[in-house]
Amino acid sequence: MRAVITGAFLLFAFGGAFLRHVVGVRVSALPKWQMFSGKSLDVVRAQLFVPDGEDEVHVAMDRSNTKTVFPLSPALFYPVDLRRVARQACHAHEDVRAKAVRMTKRGWVEFEDGTHNICGK
Amino acid sequence: MTDLEQNTKMPASASREPTSWRGWIERELAREGSCISAGLIRIFIALNLMVRWCEDLLLYRATNPPLFAVSCVFFVVTFLMLIGLWSRVSTVLSALCALSFVAYFGEEAAHEKWQHHHCAILMIGTFLTAFLPCERSLSVDAWLNQQKHGGTSTHQGRGPMWALWLFRIQLSTIYFWTAFDKCYIGFFRGDRLEGYFRQYYLGSDAMAGQSWSFVWPILSVSTVLLEFALVLLVIPRFRKWLLPMGIAMHGIFYTFLPIATFTTTMWTFYVALFTPDEVGRTVRRLL
Numbered sequence: 346m347r348a349v350i351t352g353a354f355l356l357f358a359f360g361g362a363f364l365r366h367v368v369g370v371r372v373s374a375l376p377k378w379q380m381f382s383g384k385s386l387d388v389v390r391a392q393l394f395v396p397d398g399e400d401e402v403h404v405a406m407d408r409s410n411t412k413t414v415f416p417l418s419p420a421l422f423y424p425v426d427l428r429r430v431a432r433q434a435c436h437a438h439e440d441v442r443a444k445a446v447r448m449t450k451r452g453w454v455e456f457e458d459g460t461h462n463i464c465g466k
Numbered sequence: 467m468t469d470l471e472q473n474t475k476m477p478a479s480a481s482r483e484p485t486s487w488r489g490w491i492e493r494e495l496a497r498e499g500s501c502i503s504a505g506l507i508r509i510f511i512a513l514n515l516m517v518r519w520c521e522d523l524l525l526y527r528a529t530n531p532p533l534f535a536v537s538c539v540f541f542v543v544t545f546l547m548l549i550g551l552w553s554r555v556s557t558v559l560s561a562l563c564a565l566s567f568v569a570y571f572g573e574e575a576a577h578e579k580w581q582h583h584h585c586a587i588l589m590i591g592t593f594l595t596a597f598l599p600c601e602r603s604l605s606v607d608a609w610l611n612q613q614k615h616g617g618t619s620t621h622q623g624r625g626p627m628w629a630l631w632l633f634r635i636q637l638s639t640i641y642f643w644t645a646f647d648k649c650y651i652g653f654f655r656g657d658r659l660e661g662y663f664r665q666y667y668l669g670s671d672a673m674a675g676q677s678w679s680f681v682w683p684i685l686s687v688s689t690v691l692l693e694f695a696l697v698l699l700v701i702p703r704f705r706k707w708l709l710p711m712g713i714a715m716h717g718i719f720y721t722f723l724p725i726a727t728f729t730t731t732m733w734t735f736y737v738a739l740f741t742p743d744e745v746g747r748t749v750r751r752l753l
Contacts, residue, residue: 347495347626347628348491350632351628351635354632358636359635362643366643366646
């Protein structure tokens with residue numbers, strides 16, 4: 346019984362995380378030890394843009410996508426270089442569905458409807 | 467702790483050096499040891515559970531009957547787990563409460579904070595504690611047992627400690643996958659660490675190009691290398707070097723980032739890296 350439990354846990358802890366991290370199976374019961382992945386980073390970055398004539402940086406993102414991939418607002422983590430963001434704006438996806446948001450000084454993201462959190466609000 | 471506990475020897479089968487992997491696994495699964503480390507883990511996990519969830523679960527905050535009910539149960543069972551009364555049952559119930567927070571209230575009811583891996587690791591740690599003989603030491607259960615038998619514990623403070631391997635497996639798995647997940651150019655370039663710094667300290671108005679921006683890639687690569695190295699923590703010969711680095715790394719996270727109980731949970735898991743008798747001897751010396 347001890348061997349079975351240990352083997353099962355090894356399968357769950359390592360194999361489950363393999364499915365979640367590498368294969369990309371999105372089942373919440375499987376362990377996942379990071380809140381982000383490289384793929385989601387690329388997607389989110391491609392969706393950032395800077396509108397013309399604005400002093401403050403505005404970003405846009407696909408809420409449904411980020412809710413699936415990111416539990417937290419990606420803009421909290423990736424407003425790292427505003428110039429780089431502006432450059433990436435040239436390559437932004439055309440089908441960005443989210444509304445424009447404002448990135449505040451502390452890195453929070455404020456949506457047009459006044460919410461501050463991408464998830465659960 | 468009793469005299470019996472202190473004088474009990476390791477079983478002969480546990481001290482023989484195995485000649486094969488199968489023999490090694492069998493020895494580890496049959497290994498017995500001082501239950502003090504199990505008691506310590508139970509207490510630390512219970513404290514972590516309280517720190518993580520008690521404030522969120524204050525009864526006036528319960529927005530629906532299920533959450534109210536689980537909150538009430540949580541307060542009772544985590545207290546019982548802490549003092550070690552009906553230890554196994556209270557530990558299992560605490561784990562089930564944590565599971566409901568992570569899997570139901572976190573995922574289904576979109577309580578975003580409870581979806582974090584900080585909560586997941588705490589929930590898993592609570593379940594794993596239930597596999598340890600956590601009632602046999604540092605607990606009211608042990609004291610009651612001792613009283614019942616006229617001052618002599620029938621448990622002798624020793625028990626099967628194979629479940630410590632579950633903690634070790636979990637530790638290695640976490641380090642491996644967190645390091646694996648950081649292996650992309652965005653992290654190595656230092657963007658993520660810089661993002662953290664801007665989020666919590668500088669604000670996002672701070673522009674790139676500071677003279678110290680070279681720090682982020684160095685820190686990022688060092689973090690990934692260290693996390694891959696920490697996968698080897700379960701191997702005793704590496705423990706001497708890696709353990710201080712692991713403790714320091716989590717200490718830095720604890721000091722600089724709002725990661726709540728993650729650091730303290732990981733430090734609790736570190737108790738499982740030591741043999742039960744090492745922990746038992748150390749605690750007895752301290753007491």
